[in-house]
Amino acid sequence: MRPPVSPMLRPRDADALRAELRRIATVTGLPVAFGGEVFDRTLVLTEFVGARTSGLHGLAVRPNSGLGGATVVAARPMSVSDYRRDVTITHDYDGPVLGEGILSVLAVPVVVDGDTRAVLYGAQRSPSPIADQTADFLVNSARRLSTELRIRDEVDRRLRLREAAVANATSGVAGVEQVREVHAELRRLAADSADGARLRELADRLAQALATDGPAADASLSARELDVLTQVAMGCTNAEAAQRLSLKTETVKSYLRSAATKLGTRNRHESVSRARLLRLIP
Known part of the structure; x- marks a missing residue:
């Protein structure tokens, strides 16, 4: 059906x-x-x-x-x-x-x-x-x-989860974590879909869904740098992020180093925190 x-x-x-x-x-x-x-x-x-x-x-x-x-x-x-x-x-x-x-x-x-x-x-x-x-x-x-x-069906399923998560986001950390999980999955699906650019656009809109303090700050992170950073923010190791995004582990490390340089951070944890502060990821 x-x-x-x-x-x-x-x-x-x-x-x-x-x-x-x-x-x-x-x-x-x-x-x-x-x-x-x-x-x-x-x-x-x-x-x-x-x-x-x-x-x-x-x-x-x-x-x-x-x-x-x-x-x-x-x-x-x-x-x-x-x-x-x-x-x-x-x-x-x-x-x-x-x-x-x-x-x-x-x-x-x-x-x-x-x-x-x-x-x-x-x-x-x-x-x-x-x-x-x-x-x-x-x-x-x-x-x-x-x-x-099949990918589009999965995106629809995830977006329905997102709608529920955003509706409950103000109720506590659990709602925020749901949004983050859906955001990470959208960026992962974007890597395998012909509509990757559109899926990333939806992910970016989702990253701003919890914020109430005006527009997001400008940043020059590439789509792939954000893809990798999103998976790391969910607790993935470099190898796990590489598997989810169909990349090599060394490529993931390279994207993380490039993102850190652009964000002015010293490690992956600071990069995640800075990206969240800039509302690049939820």
Whole structure:
């Protein structure tokens, strides 16, 4: 089941879907690439590259109906090499599919935690199987999108925790520590996400959420220096911070030294204290 999201903060999943379809069309040379998100097990086709008609736009594909509906339910790639004559699928959508001239189709599900969240299609206007190399690229595209959606879901979960933490922050240290944990996790997720810059922006806003004494002071710490300092502030060793941020331990040490120089501090503990004073981290 799709988790609740923060509509004001979460980027549109359809934008990530569209980006993958454009990449598929560019790299594979497929004449048509299209897809859509799944809502309550119904696939809604919204994104198209190379389409000549509008017949498929907005089409709602029911579970087990057509190639896409079967893919949603099976949660695995499915294909037909001659759509018009294929007897393994229902033909509920022959009008718009054949109107687009599509004959050979591969449908690949984007699966997150066991649920089909979207479907990517690659199609040809000739009755010949999709090449193995092309099929592999579509499968990898679906995996990339699955990872991105999983990260976004986790960010939404963390932001909901943040909302609860900020609401209770004035009640004591426990609330402050919750905010700090969410802030650290946001910066860690930023290291692995295509929306890293946006996640860091949210983390910076969170760092100021507890303050009531005016705007934060200017500082010239880089995003990576703040990432490392945030993990250290949560008690991580250099090795632990390196693992969480997918960095080498020596790289973490280098960022800490650079941050200390900019902050005018002598060690990691002073750096954390100074960064908190400047409201760079909560």
